[in-house]
Amino acid sequence: MDLFASPARHQPLAARMRPASLDEYAGQQHLLGQGRPLRVALEQGALHSMIFWGPPGVGKTTLAKLLATLADAHFVTISAVLAGVKDIRLAVDQARQHAAQNGRQTILFVDEVHRFNKAQQDAFLPFVEDGTLLFIGATTENPSFELNNALLSRARVYVLKSLDEQALEALLDRALTDVERGLGAHRLDITPQARSVLIGAADGDARRVLNLLEIAADLVADGGTIDIELVGDLLNDNRRRFDKGGEAFYDQMSALHKSVRGSDPDASLYWFVRMIDGGCDPLYIARRVVRMASEDIGNADPRALTLCLSAWDVQERLGSPEGELAIAQALVYLACAPKSNAVYKGFKMARQDVASQPSLEPPLHLRNAPTKLMKELGYGQAYRYAHDEPEAYAAGEDYFPEEMEPRRYYRPVNRGLELKIGQKLDYLRGLDAASTSKRRQEKR
Structure with a gap:
């Protein structure tokens, strides 16, 4: 070994192959x-x-x-x-x-x-x-x-974008042929299959493809060939790009959620597997899947929430791979289920009203009266017990604060079970309208 060789020779291949001009710059x-x-x-x-x-x-x-x-x-x-x-x-x-x-x-x-x-x-x-x-x-x-x-x-x-296959191909060729900075002096060859797999495993990362190439080169003699078997051994634990706390994390999670919302079970499975392949914690995905069940399916199919909770439970009890299969089942069910964001929208509207208004008190007739003083102050008076009313419904009753006009937050869609829920609510509002009209006539 030449102890006085240039330190550059001992730099990693990726460092030695940094382009010296814009013409050498890849992508x-x-x-x-x-x-x-x-x-x-x-x-x-x-x-x-x-x-x-x-x-x-x-x-x-x-x-x-x-x-x-x-x-x-x-x-x-x-x-x-x-x-x-x-x-x-x-x-x-x-x-x-x-x-x-x-x-x-x-x-x-x-x-x-x-x-x-x-x-x-x-x-x-x-x-x-x-x-x-x-x-x-x-x-x-x-x-x-x-x-x-x-x-x-x-x-x-x-x-800056991930490097495409063409840019990675050019980078590989330059590294294999450059005698001064690359591996040209070793006269290595690489089979088309090994080249293709190596570029795919790099996942658009120039540093990664050069690091993999350098490791492969160290395992063959000068004048040898890097083949698919050698590359396969290097990639046994290969992971796609997935930063657990960064942009890729949120982008892929967003793609998964939107695939479910868009009723595409196949894309949902793809993004789920991508995240698992990248090292994402399945329990995190299970938690987000439960959110999807309430946000995007809601009462159009209430069974979705139960199934997602069960999948989460399977992951906690059994771990992988059984738990991952249960989460995949839940994702496919969500993608194929009727969609409704009526509960989600209603919840957001209610939060906006609460945030923009003062702390309005419950009306007296809706308050409990556990003490004599409360009863004397009118707590609970004139409350109508729904079970004692016709059809177990107190038609015309107002449950909002006295200072606030009743609002409609929940508007069921015409899909799944919410179709019937909507019909029920329309019927009850009809009873409300009839009761209100009757009271007005009685006052006259």
Whole structure:
């Protein structure tokens, strides 16, 4: 072994293969293609503060370094995982020194900027505002939720996408043939099947495909072939992209919920399996499935709620895979069941009224009177016991506060059991109208 070999030789393949120019950069043609906004800004030398938002391994850090190189700017990088306000101040001091000594602009790149709290994000603002530095933040989380509005107003957000198969193919080819930085000196071959599986397992992540390729290369001799059996052994515990606390989590959960609401059992199963494959806790999904039963099926099929609770119970009692099958059964049932959000809408309307009105007291006739004083004050007087009324219904009775006009929150749909519920409520309202009319005539 040559102890004095260049340290770069011992860097991971993904680090060695970082592109040195825009021509080597893989993907993001919607930003860097001819005439696209970021490409135009580069060509015109009109760099500005920006946020790169995208999943892991799509080239956020690499693109920031390329921008600094093309702009001949001093590049400073900090990670929000480890850094604090002290590091921000140090970067500002460096920026001022470079500006004073050689007139060079400084680009401050903040990796995982969403991990900075609001106060730390505010620390950038005056230096971005006065041009001391250009700010580039990288995040896997939605900037709308994770970054200050003040910071967002001073930086343009660019969305980076997962790399497509064509971009990953080109990256693999370059890594296999590049003698200086890649694996070209090893003269490796890869079968079409192994290539296809490797690219699929990367799930749009450039770093991941290069890491997998490097591991595979270490397991074959120079001049050898990476075949499907070798790749299969590497991917025994492969997981699709699924950040348990990030954007992918909420996107996939949203897709699952909307598939159920849209009465598509097949898509519902697909998104459920995607989340399980990515490592999501089945109990979390079970809890959300119970929510779907009330929000989207409601009283159109009340059995749905019972089935979902049973599926949750099976998951808790038996674990996987039996519990996952029970959750899948519940999801298919929900997707195929008649839909109603009448309870959900009514609940939201009632909450809005409660939030916008003062604390109205229950009318006296609806209050209990367990003491003599309460009875003397009129508690419970004139209350009509429904079971003693014709058809066990006190027609014309008002159960709302006296200061509030009765409202209709629950409006059953004409599907499933709610069709009959709606007919029943219409009948009872007819009795109310008749009772009210009769009382008015008696008063005359």
